[in-house]
Structures are given as structure tokens and as C-alpha cells.
Amino acid sequence: MKKLLCIILTFVSYGTVFSQTPALIDKEKLFDLYQTQRYSEAANYLKSIYGKDVTDIKAISQIGYCYLMSGNNVEAEQFYTKAYRQEAQNLPVLFSLASINSRRGNIEKAKLYYGEIVKIDSNNFSVYKQLANLYSSNTDSLKLVYLLKANTINPTEGDVAYDLADVYATLQQREKAYKVLNIAMAADTGNIILQKAVLPIANFLKKYNEVILSGEKILKVDQDPLVIKDVAKAYYFTKNYAKAASLFKMLEAIGLQNEATLYYTSLCYRAMKNFPLAKDYTNKTIDEAISPNTADYYALLGLIYEETDKLPQANKAYKKGLEFKSTPTIYYRLAVLYDTKYKQPKQAEKYYALYLKSKPNPEIDKDEIKYVKARMEQLKTAD
Structure with missing residues (x-):
């Protein structure tokens, strides 16, 4: 649409420039500016000829067009608005104003101008x-x-x-x-x-053979991952499990697997009675389905509970986080919880030890590491 509009406006501008402009305009110069796409210079040149108080709508539209093509939407809108005031039903002007406002994010104004066009040409x-x-x-x-x-x-x-x-x-x-x-x-x-x-x-409409026929042709010229997935699913549903698995594994090879593709891969191997690979891919599916940040979310939830003195809920949240991933942060929070809130030194020692074994960052966590080591010594002395 934009290309078409530009072509239309270009022809309108050329026609206006070379048949309607005053004799003062250097036609060759203006033509050269248009041909070399120096639209900002063309706008300034036309303004110098027509003057700042130009009223001719064709001249106003020419200047607006030059500013539009140069990317100066502010000046372009000013000139096209001036033209609009003179001819409210001028389609090129309305299209230009709508396009300018759309580019600038003034969507409601763009809708109004397009709406005006619909009234004129439904x-x-x-x-x-x-x-x-x-x-x-x-x-x-x-x-x-x-x-x-x-x-x-x-x-x-x-x-x-x-x-x-x-x-x-x-x-x-x-x-x-x-x-x-x-x-x-x-x-x-x-x-x-x-x-x-x-x-x-x-695929959804169960036109699997059509998907395979068309998709394979596309894959010969374009190894689009989405096409690979669609064709693989079609092969799965037509019970060509070996072919389906090979395509799903192509996605895995380029790191574009997801929960769904891994799940279908598992189903393929199960159907082929390859139970070891079916098990492996089921485990991969489970891992893919769980966010790597889930443990951190539970750690945050536990901390919030702890800060509001809801200790049982905090304990439960921390331990739930460990089901997803054993992180130094959760071990540290559990150790401190049992040490300072529950007053259970044996449990505290257990989690302090697990914290050190979980390899916390020696630079980022140096203060916590120092505290844990000192606290463990204190707890041993107390025993």
C-alpha cells in the first residue's frame, strides 16, 4: 500500500510540477531532486518559489509530499492539513494524513482520516x-x-x-x-x-497428506523450523513415526525444541517400542515444561512469608523450591529459618552444610559464606 501510494503521489507531483508550476521553477533541477530522492531539498526549493503563504492546493500537496518522502512527518502533516482545509474530500491528502498519523502513533486520528475516505469511496x-x-x-x-x-x-x-x-x-x-x-x-x-x-x-483439520506434500516441497528450499514442526506432526498422525521423530530431532539439533516437540518425540519412540528413548524424551519434556526460575520464585515466596512471620508457609515454600532445583539461596534461607526462628541447631547445621556444598558464588556470596562458616563453628562449640 505504501509503495502504491508513493507511486501515485510521485506521478501526481511530477504531473503538477511539470504542467502546473510557474515558469520560475527550474524543471530540470526539480526533476533531478526527485530522481536522486533529495526530497528535503525539493521541499525547500518549492517553498522558495511558492513563498510561505502558498494557497494553491497542488503546490501545498507537492511540498507536503516532499516532506513526507524525506521523513519529516511534522512538516508533512502541516502542509497536508492545510490542503485538507481547502479540500476535505481529496483522497491523496486524506491517505497521506492517515499514513502520517499512523506512523506517529496517533492511531485514533488515523482512523478518522481513513473513515473519511470510506465515506467518499466505500x-x-x-x-x-x-x-x-x-x-x-x-x-x-x-x-x-x-x-x-x-x-x-x-x-x-x-x-x-x-x-x-x-x-x-x-x-x-x-x-x-x-x-x-x-x-x-x-x-x-x-x-x-x-x-x-x-x-x-x-493439520488441525486433519488434512495430513496435504501438509506432508506441501511441507516437503517448502523444506526443499526453506528449512523453516515451523514448517518442520508442522510436517513432523503430520507424519506422526499418519503413523510414520520414524520420519516424524527424525524431523522433531532436527529441531532439537538446532536448539528449537519445546515442550510440545519433545512430547511428540517421546510418543514416536513409544509407538516404535523404543522405550529407553521414549523415557529419555519424556524426562526432557518434563524438564522443558518446568521454568528454570521456578526454584527462585519459591525462594522469593518463602522470603515474603518469612518477613510476614508466616513461618510454616515459608518453610513449605522453600522446600517446594528444592523439588525443582537445589539452589544456594534456598539452603541459606532454610538454615537461617531453623537457626534464628525455629531454634533448631541440628537442622540449621544440616542446611548450612548443604549451602556450602551447593557451591555459592565466592565473590557475590562472600559475606554469606563467611557468616555460614563462622556460625557453623559456633554451633559446634555449643554442642
């Missing part, structure tokens, strides 16, 4: 496409409305088909998503983006 594909892009959430009903409008006008346009299918998938309307993508793919058989987008939807 069948404008581009405006519905741009309006849909202003809504970030796929669950926003207006995003769906605008994408449907655009797709109805041009069902073969790939970008809109992709976005509409994505919204349908989010809304669990996968049959509709599949249909939208296939219409667009029929018009553009070489569109890899659309081919990739349809794979997870086709």
Missing part, C-alpha cells in the same frame, strides 16, 4: 486494509470487519488473506481460514508465505 480496498492494520488484537471485532471488507473486494490479495486467516484461526474458525488462504494461493501459487500459513490449519 469500495476502496486499500483503506479497509489500512484500517485493519490499526487494530493489533485479532480478537477486536472491527479488525475482522475491515479485513472481511477488504477480502470481499479483493479475495486474491495475499496480505489481507493471510491476516484474515490469522484472525479466523484465533477465533477457532479454521475452516474459514483454510478457505480464505486457498483462494489466495490459487491466484498466487508461488506464495510461500501463504503455503506456510495454511500448514498448521490443515
Whole structure:
């Protein structure tokens, strides 16, 4: 859309410059500035010719366009706003103002300008496409409305088909998503983006052979991890467990495994009666499912309980954290808890010893290490 708009504006500007401008303008100079994309210089040159109080809407739009192309959105908006005041229904001006405000994050103003375009031209594909892009959430009903409008006008346009299918998938309307993508793919058989987008939807709809056929073709030219995962799942559901496992392990080899891919790998080996590998991958799945920070979260929870004198809850939280990972922090907190709050020196000694064995950082934890060693000596003397 932006490229199309720029082309339109460029032709409008060229036409205006070379057929409507005063004789004072050096046409060759202006043409050279446009050709070499020195738009800021072109804007300043046009202002020097037209003067600061220019009122001709074509001249105002030319200068606004030059500022827009140079990236000076502030100046561009000023000139386009001036043009808008003169011709409120000028489509290029409205598109430019909407685009400028969208770039600057003024989404509500952009919506207003696009809304003005809809009032003038209710069948404008581009405006519905741009309006849909202003809504970030796929669950926003207006995003769906605008994408449907655009797709109805041009069902073969790939970008809109992709976005509409994505919204349908989010809304669990996968049959509709599949249909939208296939219409667009029929018009553009070489569109890899659309081919990739349809794979997870086709998998959900149990069109496994289609996923395998299309996915394998894609993988010959693009080893996309998402495609590998989709094809692997299709092989799994068609009971080609060896092929599925080999693809899932490709993801693991490049460090892109996750809980789901490891789980399916385990299922593949179980189906192939390879129980040792099935066990290994089940354990990997469990490890992947647990956050490496879980123990730290329980340590924090225990500390909060301890600081509010809820000692049983603190003790429970610390010990729950140890089920996920034995960390120096948890051992230290448990030792101090039993030492200073419960007054149980034997238990305290046990956790102080475990703290030292857990290899705390000698630089970061040097004060705690020093304290623990001294305290253990005190407890031994007391015995």
C-alpha cells in the first residue's frame, strides 16, 4: 500500500510540477531532486518559489509530499492539513494524513482520516486494509470487519488473506481460514508465505497428506523450523513415526525444541517400542515444561512469608523450591529459618552444610559464606 501510494503521489507531483508550476521553477533541477530522492531539498526549493503563504492546493500537496518522502512527518502533516482545509474530500491528502498519523502513533486520528475516505469511496480496498492494520488484537471485532471488507473486494490479495486467516484461526474458525488462504494461493501459487500459513490449519483439520506434500516441497528450499514442526506432526498422525521423530530431532539439533516437540518425540519412540528413548524424551519434556526460575520464585515466596512471620508457609515454600532445583539461596534461607526462628541447631547445621556444598558464588556470596562458616563453628562449640 505504501509503495502504491508513493507511486501515485510521485506521478501526481511530477504531473503538477511539470504542467502546473510557474515558469520560475527550474524543471530540470526539480526533476533531478526527485530522481536522486533529495526530497528535503525539493521541499525547500518549492517553498522558495511558492513563498510561505502558498494557497494553491497542488503546490501545498507537492511540498507536503516532499516532506513526507524525506521523513519529516511534522512538516508533512502541516502542509497536508492545510490542503485538507481547502479540500476535505481529496483522497491523496486524506491517505497521506492517515499514513502520517499512523506512523506517529496517533492511531485514533488515523482512523478518522481513513473513515473519511470510506465515506467518499466505500469500495476502496486499500483503506479497509489500512484500517485493519490499526487494530493489533485479532480478537477486536472491527479488525475482522475491515479485513472481511477488504477480502470481499479483493479475495486474491495475499496480505489481507493471510491476516484474515490469522484472525479466523484465533477465533477457532479454521475452516474459514483454510478457505480464505486457498483462494489466495490459487491466484498466487508461488506464495510461500501463504503455503506456510495454511500448514498448521490443515493439520488441525486433519488434512495430513496435504501438509506432508506441501511441507516437503517448502523444506526443499526453506528449512523453516515451523514448517518442520508442522510436517513432523503430520507424519506422526499418519503413523510414520520414524520420519516424524527424525524431523522433531532436527529441531532439537538446532536448539528449537519445546515442550510440545519433545512430547511428540517421546510418543514416536513409544509407538516404535523404543522405550529407553521414549523415557529419555519424556524426562526432557518434563524438564522443558518446568521454568528454570521456578526454584527462585519459591525462594522469593518463602522470603515474603518469612518477613510476614508466616513461618510454616515459608518453610513449605522453600522446600517446594528444592523439588525443582537445589539452589544456594534456598539452603541459606532454610538454615537461617531453623537457626534464628525455629531454634533448631541440628537442622540449621544440616542446611548450612548443604549451602556450602551447593557451591555459592565466592565473590557475590562472600559475606554469606563467611557468616555460614563462622556460625557453623559456633554451633559446634555449643554442642
